[in-house]
Amino acid sequence: MSATLEVKNLKLKYNAFGPEILKGISFSVQPNDFFAIIGPSGAGKSSLIRCINRLVEPTSGEVFLNNKNVTKLGRKELRHARRDMGMIFQEFNLVERMSVIDNVLSGRLGYVSSIKSLFRLYLKSDIQDALELLNKVGLIDHVDKRADQLSGGQRQRVGIARALIQKPKLLLLDEPTSSLDPKIGKEVMGIIRTLSKEVGVPVLCNIHHVEHALEFSNRLIGIQDGVKEFDGPTSEVKKSDLERIYEMEVL
Ligand SMILES: Nc1ncnc2c1ncn2[C@@H]1O[C@H](COP(=O)(O)OP(=O)(O)O)[C@@H](O)[C@H]1O
Ligand SMILES: [Mg+2]
Numbered sequence: 001m002s003a004t005l006e007v008k009n010l011k012l013k014y015n016a017f018g019p020e021i022l023k024g025i026s027f028s029v030q031p032n033d034f035f036a037i038i039g040p041s042g043a044g045k046s047s048l049i050r051c052i053n054r055l056v057e058p059t060s061g062e063v064f065l066n067n068k069n070v071t072k073l074g075r076k077e078l079r080h081a082r083r084d085m086g087m088i089f090q091e092f093n094l095v096e097r098m099s100v101i102d103n104v105l106s107g108r109l110g111y112v113s114s115i116k117s118l119f120r121l122y123l124k125s126d127i128q129d130a131l132e133l134l135n136k137v138g139l140i141d142h143v144d145k146r147a148d149q150l151s152g153g154q155r156q157r158v159g160i161a162r163a164l165i166q167k168p169k170l171l172l173l174d175e176p177t178s179s180l181d182p183k184i185g186k187e188v189m190g191i192i193r194t195l196s197k198e199v200g201v202p203v204l205c206n207i208h209h210v211e212h213a214l215e216f217s218n219r220l221i222g223i224q225d226g227v228k229e230f231d232g233p234t235s236e237v238k239k240s241d242l243e244r245i246y247e248m249e250v251l
Helices: 045-052 075-083 100-108 114-118 124-136 152-164 182-199 210-216 239-246
Strands: 005-013 020-029 034-038 060-065 085-088 170-174 203-207 219-224 227-233
Touching: 005 045, 020 045, 020 060, 020 219, 020 227, 034 045, 034 210, 045 060, 045 170, 045 203, 075 085, 085 152, 100 124, 100 152, 124 152, 152 182, 170 182, 182 203, 182 210, 203 210, 219 239, 227 239
Parallel strands: 034 203, 034 219, 085 170, 170 203
Antiparallel strands: 005 020, 005 060, 219 227
């Protein structure tokens, strides 16, 4: 079985004279993985996720998505590769004054021509897919509401539907529950797990809360100050590993 994502010796500096934020990170995500990246605030988790779809350009190292070297792609090819990586953000990143269904359909923008997107001419099949996804995330009664009328948990469920309508080969998540209260956060993680399994897409997810990583992931890496401190099955994480990753007593 070949890896969906292969990250090799990834390094990042935001500027030439600044500190090295990622200091040579390598790992691979398999087709069935719910893969977590854990580590304290400032460890480099968001930077790492953003280097994978090149929202941030890594200084060196390589990223392979289904054996294609993403780090070498030109502009146009990169745009295509980005469609294959659905992203779910910490702060939801919805267009607040747009309806729920339009927010979901905006996930198709990478596929329609810009003139069509200007007039919001979506294919019937896209609209059908959007409705189906909104049903699956439990928002079918809210399709015409404006995004700013929704609760945090509902907004993130829109974010999930928007990422999935891209039909991604990989889901990238940057602390999708950290803006939500713990109970809602857990529900959202549950929805992500259920739907990613259903459509068969692997998940790579930054998680600040260790409990969520332990509950939802099958494999994880821990990073501390840009260095990988642990890489293995979630079932093998020991208390001493967590202490090393977080450099403090974990109760
Ligand atoms: N755009 C940026 N420019 C310069 N430094 C940044 C930028 N984004 C993040 N950093 C720095 O990179 C380090 C890692 O940040 P980040 O990747 O956000 O960590 P995490 O997501 O684990 O909290 C921090 O020291 C942060 O200040
Ligand atoms: Mg972050």
